Amino acid sequence: MQTLLYVSRMTTGDEVAVRKAHESFPVEALAGGLGIERFVAFIGSGFYAMEITVGDGNVQENLHRFLAAPEVQALFGALRPHVDNLPRPDEQTAEMPLATAMLVWQSDPEKNLTAV
Numbered sequence: 001m002q003t004l005l006y007v008s009r010m011t012t013g014d015e016v017a018v019r020k021a022h023e024s025f026p027v028e029a030l031a032g033g034l035g036i037e038r039f040v041a042f043i044g045s046g047f048y049a050m051e052i053t054v055g056d057g058n059v060q061e062n063l064h065r066f067l068a069a070p071e072v073q074a075l076f077g078a079l080r081p082h083v084d085n086l087p088r089p090d091e092q093t094a095e096m097p098l099a100t101a102m103l104v105w106q107s108d109p110e111k112n113l114t115a116v
Contacts, residue, residue: 004098007099008097009084010043010083010084011083015044018048025075026069035061035062035063036052037054067089
């Protein structure tokens with residue numbers, strides 16, 4: 001499993017429209033085996049971010065399967081007027097503004113600091 005962070009700029013003031021677009025989030029499509037274990041969306045201060053946890057297997061293949069799903073494309077279509085530079089299924093991951101964890105700290109004393 002690998003968690004990726006995808007960050008884009010969004011139009012400040014369009015937060016309500018972005019939240020509304022997520023009302024039709026494709027839960028059934030993700031539950032149907034697109035290779036994504038978890039999805040978290042963040043908005044604020046002119047940014048939109050997606051935290052995508054890709055399941056076991058090839059990260060690029062699973063991510064592209066997720067991005068190519070018609071239901072995900074419909075969500076992104078609703079977001080595009082408000083969010084810049086959303087990922088496309090034909091885009092290589094090296095071209096995407098992706099980040100992954102390099103350090104995790106948590107208050108559990110047995111797992112105090114972990115380099116990823």
